[in-house]
Amino acid sequence: MMSEAILSALPDRPATKPRPRLPPGLRRLVSPVVILLLWQAASDLGLISSRLVAPPSAIARSFVELVASGELQHNLLVSLARVGAGLGIAVVAGTALALVAGLSRRGEEIVDAPLQMVRTMPHLALVPLFILWFGIGETPKIALVALGSAFPIYLNLFAGIRGVDPRLVEAATVLGLSRGELIRHVILPGALPSALVGLRYALGVAWLSLVVGEQINATAGIGFMMMDAREFLRTDIIIVGLLVYAVLGLAADQLVRWVERRALSWRPVLLRGTA
Amino acid sequence: MICCDGLVDHALLLDAGTGADAMNAVTPAIARQHAAGVRIRGLTRRFGGPAVLDRLDLDIRPGEFLALLGRSGSGKTTLLRTLAGLDPVEQGEVAAPARRAVVFQDPRLLPWKRVLRNVTLGLRGADPKGRALAALAEVGLAHRTDAWPLTLSGGEAQRAGLARALVREPELLLLDEPFAALDALTRLRMQAMVADLWQRHRCTVLLVTHDVDEAVLLADRAVVLEAGRIATEVAIPLERPRRHAGAEFAALRARLLNALGVEEDGHALAA
Ligand SMILES: Nc1ncnc2c1ncn2[C@@H]1O[C@H](COP(=O)(O)OP(=O)(O)O)[C@@H](O)[C@H]1O
Numbered sequence: 373m374m375s376e377a378i379l380s381a382l383p384d385r386p387a388t389k390p391r392p393r394l395p396p397g398l399r400r401l402v403s404p405v406v407i408l409l410l411w412q413a414a415s416d417l418g419l420i421s422s423r424l425v426a427p428p429s430a431i432a433r434s435f436v437e438l439v440a441s442g443e444l445q446h447n448l449l450v451s452l453a454r455v456g457a458g459l460g461i462a463v464v465a466g467t468a469l470a471l472v473a474g475l476s477r478r479g480e481e482i483v484d485a486p487l488q489m490v491r492t493m494p495h496l497a498l499v500p501l502f503i504l505w506f507g508i509g510e511t512p513k514i515a516l517v518a519l520g521s522a523f524p525i526y527l528n529l530f531a532g533i534r535g536v537d538p539r540l541v542e543a544a545t546v547l548g549l550s551r552g553e554l555i556r557h558v559i560l561p562g563a564l565p566s567a568l569v570g571l572r573y574a575l576g577v578a579w580l581s582l583v584v585g586e587q588i589n590a591t592a593g594i595g596f597m598m599m600d601a602r603e604f605l606r607t608d609i610i611i612v613g614l615l616v617y618a619v620l621g622l623a624a625d626q627l628v629r630w631v632e633r634r635a636l637s638w639r640p641v642l643l644r645g646t647a
Numbered sequence: 648m649i650c651c652d653g654l655v656d657h658a659l660l661l662d663a664g665t666g667a668d669a670m671n672a673v674t675p676a677i678a679r680q681h682a683a684g685v686r687i688r689g690l691t692r693r694f695g696g697p698a699v700l701d702r703l704d705l706d707i708r709p710g711e712f713l714a715l716l717g718r719s720g721s722g723k724t725t726l727l728r729t730l731a732g733l734d735p736v737e738q739g740e741v742a743a744p745a746r747r748a749v750v751f752q753d754p755r756l757l758p759w760k761r762v763l764r765n766v767t768l769g770l771r772g773a774d775p776k777g778r779a780l781a782a783l784a785e786v787g788l789a790h791r792t793d794a795w796p797l798t799l800s801g802g803e804a805q806r807a808g809l810a811r812a813l814v815r816e817p818e819l820l821l822l823d824e825p826f827a828a829l830d831a832l833t834r835l836r837m838q839a840m841v842a843d844l845w846q847r848h849r850c851t852v853l854l855v856t857h858d859v860d861e862a863v864l865l866a867d868r869a870v871v872l873e874a875g876r877i878a879t880e881v882a883i884p885l886e887r888p889r890r891h892a893g894a895e896f897a898a899l900r901a902r903l904l905n906a907l908g909v910e911e912d913g914h915a916l917a918a
């Protein structure tokens with residue numbers, strides 16, 4: 373939007389003769405389509421081995437097959453359930469910890485220091501330990517998602533609570549708000565923008581954790597589908613899996629953006645966007 | 648609960664013995680005055696360095712409109728915050744009515760609540776919504792009750808702040824340079840509105856300002872804060888409604904400017 377404005381502010385080059393113009397939305401698609409066509413052509417000419425990368429036509433075909441057999445939907449549901457469960461745990465735990473640490477000095481001393489220490493550890497490195505602790509069922513996969521995504525939620529909500537404008541807190545105090553009202557009407561709404569940023573990060577981490585988690589000893593899920601395809605050199609199925617991950621990530625991000633637009637409609641930038 | 652810089656520290660909301668109770672911990676230091684006036688004796692306040700308020704004495708009669716003038720940094724806001732219960736009374740005695748309301752220099756509306764909800768926030772008693780709507784109508788904001796605060800103009804936001812204060816029917820209304828950030832025309836309109844509202848509500852008012860004209864236009868009495876104390880006191884016995892004209896107005900204006908160390912034509916007096 374910004375770049376559009378800047379671009380349109382630049383003076384147009386004097387057009388010598390009017391050329392047929394595509395709408396901007398379609399124009400952006402030109403380059404990807406050309407790349408796909410080149411890719412297909414290179415595969416057909418034998419320049420790219422399908423053992424390394426399958427051609428777009430094969431990917432499309434196996435996508436249709438996977439959907440027709442119900443295999444994709446089944447694996448997708450398994451993966452979604454893992455992310456859902458992990459993220460649910462992360463939201464509850466991260467929010468609870470952030471409230472305790474954000475609203476009380478003692479809580480901060482108890483909660484924040486250990487969390488900051490654990491945070492420095494890349495949580496994906498815990499996979500071997502998780503397998504020992506939780507075996508190879510669903511638990512280690514969900515735990516990995518939950519652990520990874522709890523941190524962004526905790527950190528951003530904590531920062532959001534501490535970042536609430538103290539002048540607003542003061543004004544609300546003068547209005548005679550009780551402690552509970554202050555938390556509900558001032559602190560939490562004030563921390564919400566930051567909390568939603570945390571949720572967006574958490575979703576990103578959740579997918580990443582899922583990808584890693586599903587590559588260990590899974591018997592279902594998008595990750596399992598891809599690992600299974602590797603055994604048979606089916607690069608087409610692997611790429612279908614990659615695309616599914618990409619679409620899921622994108623959809624999750626859009627979902628949070630939508631929630632943001634609804635919940636933060638008081639912000640003037642967004643007001644202008646929806647007006 | 649009040650941390651070093653005088654701001655309410657919301658990090659302590661859940662700690663036992665602190666939080667909202669302790670925010671009002673400064674209130675017990677303010678004796679409850681049953682008449683709606685204010686009585687301050689020997690109030691001293693320092694922020695580490697020299698005293699900002701230095702054994703200050705001040706009385707405000709019930710229903711009086713008092714203007715508090717002083718140079719920037721002379722401690723006007725500190726005095727007002729003390730009366731609001733936002734700054735602790737460390738030394739001295741302060742007695743003020745229990746029902747107090749504040750309009751700050753910046754509007755301080757909660758941006759995530761619409762104007763009406765900002766006014767009803769924390770409001771107790773019957774029909775808060777109806778009372779809030781009436782207060783908003785009184786300040787000429789009946790058409791903006793559904794607006795988000797960040798879409799209001801500066802004048803509208805201050806009027807919303809005024810409605811939020813008035814709806815609580817305060818016995819003591821504390822105004823901290825409420826019009827300082829407004830353009831000249833809006834300021835004149837707001838001053839006329841405050842004069843009008845005060846005629847109707849008759850609460851005790853402390854108006855902090857650095858605008859001598861504003862003081863002469865609105866107040867029964869103006870005091871000048873200097874070196875931590877009330878250095879000058881000027882009664883303003885002009886009839887209401889007042890205008891910015893006349894020999895008496897000019898004379899009072901000159902006296903106050905003089906007390907602030909400024910000559911009538913704007914030059915600083917030689918020290
Ligand atoms: N919370 C605070 N911490 C430290 N110094 C403060 C604080 N509040 C006010 N002061 C100091 O007290 C003096 C008076 O400030 P203030 O009451 O805001 O003056 P005024 O409102 O008259 O401009 C200033 O020197 C200011 O720096």
Ligand SMILES: [Mg+2]
Nearest residue numbers: 723724725824
């Ligand atoms: Mg001030």
